[in-house]
Amino acid sequence: MGPFDPSAAAAAAAAAAAAASSSSSSSCSGGSAPKRHHHHHHHHPPPDLDGLLAGAGYKVRSSELHHVAQRLERLETALVNSAAHIPHLASDAVHYNPSDLASWVDSMLSELPSSSFSSPCLPSGFPDPYSPAAAALGGGWVDHPSCSPHPQPHQNVVVPQQPQPQQQQQLTVVTALEEDSGIQLVHALMTCAESVQRGDASLAGSLVEEMRALLTRVDTSRGIGKVAGYFIDALGRRLLGLGSAPASAFENEVLYHHFYEACPYLKFAHFTANQAILEAFDGHDCVHVIDFNLMHGLQWPALIQALALRPRGPPLLRLTGIGPPSPDGRDVLREIGLRLAELARSVNVRFAFRGVAASRLEDVKPWMLQVSPKEAVAVNSIMQLHRLLGSDPPRDPPIGSVLPWIRSLNPKIMTVAEQEANHNRPGFLDRFTEALYYYSTLFDSLEAACPVQPDKALAEMYLQREICNIVGCEGAARVERHEPLDRWRARLGRAGFRPLHLGSNAFKQASMLLTLFSTEGYSVEENEGCLTLCWHSRPLIAASAWQAAPTVVNSPAGVINHDDNNNQLSCSPVPMLSIETDIPSSIQ
Amino acid sequence: MAGSNGVGLSESKMVVPLNMWVLISNFKLKYNLLRRPDGTFDRHLAEFLDRKVPANANPVDGIFSFDVIIDRTMNLLCRIYRPAFTEEPQPSLIDLEKPVDAEFVPVIVFFHGGSFAHSSANSAIYDTLCRRLVGICKAIVVSVNYRRAPENRYPCAYDDGWLALKWVSSRSWLQSKIDSKVHIFLAGDSSGGNIVHSVALRAAEAEIEVSGNILLNPMFGGEERTESEKKLDGKYFVGIRERDWYWRAFLPEGENRDHPACNPFGPRGKSLEGIKFPKSLVVVAGLDLIQDWQLAYAKGLEKAGQEVKLLFLEQATIGFYLLPNNNHFYTVMNEISSFVNPNGK
Numbered sequence: 001m002g003p004f005d006p007s008a009a010a011a012a013a014a015a016a017a018a019a020a021s022s023s024s025s026s027s028c029s030g031g032s033a034p035k036r037h038h039h040h041h042h043h044h045p046p047p048d049l050d051g052l053l054a055g056a057g058y059k060v061r062s063s064e065l066h067h068v069a070q071r072l073e074r075l076e077t078a079l080v081n082s083a084a085h086i087p088h089l090a091s092d093a094v095h096y097n098p099s100d101l102a103s104w105v106d107s108m109l110s111e112l113p114s115s116s117f118s119s120p121c122l123p124s125g126f127p128d129p130y131s132p133a134a135a136a137l138g139g140g141w142v143d144h145p146s147c148s149p150h151p152q153p154h155q156n157v158v159v160p161q162q163p164q165p166q167q168q169q170q171l172t173v174v175t176a177l178e179e180d181s182g183i184q185l186v187h188a189l190m191t192c193a194e195s196v197q198r199g200d201a202s203l204a205g206s207l208v209e210e211m212r213a214l215l216t217r218v219d220t221s222r223g224i225g226k227v228a229g230y231f232i233d234a235l236g237r238r239l240l241g242l243g244s245a246p247a248s249a250f251e252n253e254v255l256y257h258h259f260y261e262a263c264p265y266l267k268f269a270h271f272t273a274n275q276a277i278l279e280a281f282d283g284h285d286c287v288h289v290i291d292f293n294l295m296h297g298l299q300w301p302a303l304i305q306a307l308a309l310r311p312r313g314p315p316l317l318r319l320t321g322i323g324p325p326s327p328d329g330r331d332v333l334r335e336i337g338l339r340l341a342e343l344a345r346s347v348n349v350r351f352a353f354r355g356v357a358a359s360r361l362e363d364v365k366p367w368m369l370q371v372s373p374k375e376a377v378a379v380n381s382i383m384q385l386h387r388l389l390g391s392d393p394p395r396d397p398p399i400g401s402v403l404p405w406i407r408s409l410n411p412k413i414m415t416v417a418e419q420e421a422n423h424n425r426p427g428f429l430d431r432f433t434e435a436l437y438y439y440s441t442l443f444d445s446l447e448a449a450c451p452v453q454p455d456k457a458l459a460e461m462y463l464q465r466e467i468c469n470i471v472g473c474e475g476a477a478r479v480e481r482h483e484p485l486d487r488w489r490a491r492l493g494r495a496g497f498r499p500l501h502l503g504s505n506a507f508k509q510a511s512m513l514l515t516l517f518s519t520e521g522y523s524v525e526e527n528e529g530c531l532t533l534c535w536h537s538r539p540l541i542a543a544s545a546w547q548a549a550p551t552v553v554n555s556p557a558g559v560i561n562h563d564d565n566n567n568q569l570s571c572s573p574v575p576m577l578s579i580e581t582d583i584p585s586s587i588q
Numbered sequence: 589m590a591g592s593n594g595v596g597l598s599e600s601k602m603v604v605p606l607n608m609w610v611l612i613s614n615f616k617l618k619y620n621l622l623r624r625p626d627g628t629f630d631r632h633l634a635e636f637l638d639r640k641v642p643a644n645a646n647p648v649d650g651i652f653s654f655d656v657i658i659d660r661t662m663n664l665l666c667r668i669y670r671p672a673f674t675e676e677p678q679p680s681l682i683d684l685e686k687p688v689d690a691e692f693v694p695v696i697v698f699f700h701g702g703s704f705a706h707s708s709a710n711s712a713i714y715d716t717l718c719r720r721l722v723g724i725c726k727a728i729v730v731s732v733n734y735r736r737a738p739e740n741r742y743p744c745a746y747d748d749g750w751l752a753l754k755w756v757s758s759r760s761w762l763q764s765k766i767d768s769k770v771h772i773f774l775a776g777d778s779s780g781g782n783i784v785h786s787v788a789l790r791a792a793e794a795e796i797e798v799s800g801n802i803l804l805n806p807m808f809g810g811e812e813r814t815e816s817e818k819k820l821d822g823k824y825f826v827g828i829r830e831r832d833w834y835w836r837a838f839l840p841e842g843e844n845r846d847h848p849a850c851n852p853f854g855p856r857g858k859s860l861e862g863i864k865f866p867k868s869l870v871v872v873a874g875l876d877l878i879q880d881w882q883l884a885y886a887k888g889l890e891k892a893g894q895e896v897k898l899l900f901l902e903q904a905t906i907g908f909y910l911l912p913n914n915n916h917f918y919t920v921m922n923e924i925s926s927f928v929n930p931n932g933k
Binding site for chain 1: 606607609610611613614616617620621622624630632633635636637639640641642643644645646654655656657660663665667684709710711712713716733910911912913
């Protein structure tokens, strides 16, 4: 931050004025401020962020600094003049993305009636902030001589360069390492993984044997001993070329269900997604949820009930559930659909279900979903997108074709929950290390939360499957390719999505959900519009919401131009109870 | 409209760089929303607004960090910051607690500020500050995630601080090679500075050796309204009423500000004479409205025959140490570095 010259200041002031008029139009109207939809754009971070504020967790452009300061001052004055506004801002107003300080202060200002401002809203008439006259008026900020932005030559303190606001390689460890044999085990695990990476199969093999022996001397009922056991097994399987143990869809569902019961991770994901979907569906009479992994439909009763309680009545709800084909002539999807339909009927929500059976998400084509132009669409993906990141070369990972068709549906919202970890690094040792830390934390939380059996044991098996896949498989078989929020942001941004920020209301409700779990240690954190569920400061699951960013050209066939602004759509008549299932392979 | 002088916006603007003003004003406004008149605190909104960063075992600018649960029953977490090892590019799980390699390494047990109610060890501002301390002082920093008011009143924060001190002093991997002892310094800003005093007192009574105390704008007070409080009320980001609110939130219900936790050298204070108390570095900002209490603290130590160095920074406001774009920051960091490395570095 060097000294400013008058022309730069003028340019900054002009930019500030322009920004102010575009973002705070509601506070300039004569009457009360109209209700704003606070879903802000997330621009790719501009390069001229103030580096020191970034280190404090705030993203403010240097060029905007003065503007933000003026807005803060205005807000403060308004609150001083009328302290009655404070409870409103605290309890009623919804806060979004606090890292974006400029939009936060603007949204606070827009919550206040314009009568709180004793001055015109445009900052015209402000003197040049950097002139001595301005200092005398007290109207601006001055580079005070004692506050030099650069270190003085006589100082022998060298401040390390600002850490990058976005870490490229985050590795978060929460530990409570105690015994020595645990340390030995971890050392052996790392050495083994390193030898696997080098291709030294015989060393790796003998290390696996050594570690199995070490395990007998370690407490395998908890902590590092327990997790180590799974990693050792996974390494063993990898060396034998066995990959993951094959699992039936039924087995997967059972394990999933117990994992759901044993700990809050899936519930958090469902709950947060439902909140966002509910908000996105506000004002729409025909809504369509597409669930990328129906399982037992555990997410949907809560949404159905919430829709039933809508002040202006429930919409017509269509649910399309995607899941694997059922063996033995059963139609599991249909059964789930029937159960949900029962529930919907009991609370007077008009409901239609369609099942789409597909072994892999990439086999689903948009036309199978039968999206209608008049409905608001929510695409819901709980721990599914990462499965699309792998492929057997030379094929490209299917994510490249799936994201575009999702976007072509022009969904009102896409809710995404993913493991907050980088288990998709190309280097095996990196992946292994990350996974070891991640699952240690996850198992630690299972331990501490003391869920009942058999939930706990089966939940652990559920996680063991993931470990086995990450460590034991490659190519298309390795489906557990978890990536952290920053990578998903970039990827979804490139695919034409922009974030819908989850706000303080969603945060508060998720936090309150956690208090239902008597174990202390869980917390929710806000991360630039997304919410993460943490165990002891380590984020483990990230929930986010997205919508299609506007484009110039309409996408091709199957696309349907949604008229977002028309809330008064009438729906074509649909029977009260409609259950259909499709099996893609039979329809060509 | 110039900032109406009644709220003192104009004074604070004159003495801090623009981004510092933005940062501290931002906290002031947000904190205003969190304190309820009935003494309760909007913890959900506070946690939502607080900017946090995860630990990072991959070194950034030569420093890595990791979190440790030092007590499961209390759920007490600490974040540990260490200089990166030169030999290996990336620490593995075991290397995190690799024994210290140097002859002498100061271990700074740090208590973040926030008037007992705000912030956490993983708050971005404090994560950044601790990293700077490691770099400048060539120290290991252990930042304690103590329980906060009003949900957890006195003496919870002190108990957590004491637990952390005991844990640190018993880690063999933190021992300096020269004498196989852990050389502990207690440091903290605002409420953290207040915690430093209490923990040091307890350490002295339990005969655990603490090499020094560093108090940055420490939070003290009393029933009396001092000159500085009257003169500076509302002028530089802070006002008396809000100070009162935080004391009501921290002190046991029904207590007043002459409680020794708030006013250690006041009418109900305890004499430190004859106690083997660590040497203290007390940093006072000349534009902090509670400076009279801080100066009284330093004086109280002096009168009790304890070693104390007072650093009075005339034009500094609260929070000056959060950003390295002012002279005060460098002055203080130099002092702290000398304080913890007495053999000259």
